[in-house]
Amino acid sequence: MLPTRGYATKGPTSTLEPFSFERRDPGPHDVLIEILYCGICHSDIHQARDEWGGSIYPMVPGHEIVGRVTRVGSQVKRFKTGELAAVGCFVDSCRVCASCKAGLEQYCEVHLVLTYNGTEKDEKTPTYGGYSSQIVVDENYTLKISPKLPLANIAPLLCAGITTYSPLRHFNVGPGQRVGIVGLGGLGHMAVKLAASMGAEVTVFSTSKTKEQDARRLGAHDFVVSLDPKNLDALANRFDFILDAVSAPHDVNAYLNLLRRDGVMAIVGVPAKPLQVQAFSLLLKRRTLAGSIIGGIRETQEMLDYCAANNITSDVEVIPIQQVEAAWERTIKGDVRYRFVIDMQTL
Ligand SMILES: [Zn+2]
Numbered sequence: 001m002l003p004t005r006g007y008a009t010k011g012p013t014s015t016l017e018p019f020s021f022e023r024r025d026p027g028p029h030d031v032l033i034e035i036l037y038c039g040i041c042h043s044d045i046h047q048a049r050d051e052w053g054g055s056i057y058p059m060v061p062g063h064e065i066v067g068r069v070t071r072v073g074s075q076v077k078r079f080k081t082g083e084l085a086a087v088g089c090f091v092d093s094c095r096v097c098a099s100c101k102a103g104l105e106q107y108c109e110v111h112l113v114l115t116y117n118g119t120e121k122d123e124k125t126p127t128y129g130g131y132s133s134q135i136v137v138d139e140n141y142t143l144k145i146s147p148k149l150p151l152a153n154i155a156p157l158l159c160a161g162i163t164t165y166s167p168l169r170h171f172n173v174g175p176g177q178r179v180g181i182v183g184l185g186g187l188g189h190m191a192v193k194l195a196a197s198m199g200a201e202v203t204v205f206s207t208s209k210t211k212e213q214d215a216r217r218l219g220a221h222d223f224v225v226s227l228d229p230k231n232l233d234a235l236a237n238r239f240d241f242i243l244d245a246v247s248a249p250h251d252v253n254a255y256l257n258l259l260r261r262d263g264v265m266a267i268v269g270v271p272a273k274p275l276q277v278q279a280f281s282l283l284l285k286r287r288t289l290a291g292s293i294i295g296g297i298r299e300t301q302e303m304l305d306y307c308a309a310n311n312i313t314s315d316v317e318v319i320p321i322q323q324v325e326a327a328w329e330r331t332i333k334g335d336v337r338y339r340f341v342i343d344m345q346t347l
C-alpha cells in the first residue's frame with residue numbers, strides 16, 4: 001500500500017483537516033499520479049456536508065485532478081512515467097452495461113465508481129479524491145492533457161468543462177445558433193467560452209449586473225439582468241438552446257418561454273428543491289426540458305483536446321490547501337471568478 005497525505009472531513013459539520021491514508025499499489029493496468037492541482041467544485045461542499053445524503057466519512061473531496069504520472073503498471077499502454085495526466089469525476093465503472101459500452105460511463109447502470117464519496121468495484125473500499133498527494137487510477141479512466149496550457153487552469157475542465165461541453169455537443173450547438181447561458185459561475189463561465197468557440201451567438205443571463213464585463217470578455221454577445229421579468233419577456237421565442245447552470249431557486253418557466261419551437265433547455269445545476277414546470281411552457285412550442293451530467297471518458301478526452309486546440313481553459317484563483325475552508329465559504333457565496341484551484345504542492 002502507498003502512504004498518502006490529504007485533507008479530509010470526518011462528518012457533515014466537521015472542517016477539513018490533514019489526513020493520512022493508503023492508496024492501493026498500482027495494478028497491471030493502473031497509473032500512479034502525483035497530484036499537482038485540484039479544482040474546488042461546489043459539489044465537494046454539498047457532499048462533505050451531506051447535503052445530498054448518503055455521504056461516506058472520512059471524505060477526501062476533489063474530482064478536478066491534474067498531475068504527473070510517477071509509476072505505471074506492467075500492462076499500461078497509454079501513459080509513461082513523467083507524462084501529465086488528469087482524472088475527473090469517476091475512476092471506474094461496470095464496463096459492460098449498455099451505457100458503458102456506448103462510452104457513456106457517466107450513466108453506468110450498474111456501478112459508477114466516483115472519484116470520492118463512493119466505493120471501489122468491491123462495493124466496500126471507499127474512494128478518496130484529489131485533495132491529496134497522489135492517486136491510483138486505471139489507465140482507461142485516466143485522461144491525457146496537453147503540456148501547452150497552464151496546468152492549474154486545466155483542472156476545472158475535468159468537471160465544469162465537461163459538464164457544459166457534453167450538452168452543448170449532444171444538442172448540436174453550432175454556428176448561427178442563439179444560445180442562452182443561465183448563471184455565470186464555475187459552470188456558466190466555461191459554457192460561455194465553449195459555446196462562443198463553437199460559433200454560437202451567446203447571451204448570458206445573470207442576477208448580477210456586475211458580471212456583464214466578464215461575460216463579454218469570456219465571449220458573450222449579449223448580457224441580460226435576469227431579475228427584471230421585462231428583460232426576459234422581450235426575448236420570448238428567440239433561443240435555439242439554453243443551458244441552465246443555476247443551483248439556487250429560480251423559475252425555469254421564465255427561461256423555457258425564451259426557446260423557439262423545438263428548442264431545448266438543458267439543466268446542469270442542482271437546485272435543492274424540485275423545479276416547478278408549467279406544462280404550457282413546454283407544449284405550446286414543443287419545447288424540450290433536458291438534463292445532463294458530466295461526460296464519458298471518450299468525450300472528456302475529446303473536450304480536453306478541443307480546449308487545447310482552441311486555447312480554452314478556466315479562469316482560476318489558485319490557493320494553498322491551508323486556505324481551503326475559506327475558499328469553500330467564498331464558493332458558497334459565489335465570490336470567485338470563476339474557480340478555486342488548490343496548489344497541491346502546498347500540502
Ligand atoms: Zn464537480
Ligand SMILES: [Zn+2]
Pocket residue numbers: 093094095096097098099100101105107108109110111
Ligand atoms: Zn456500466
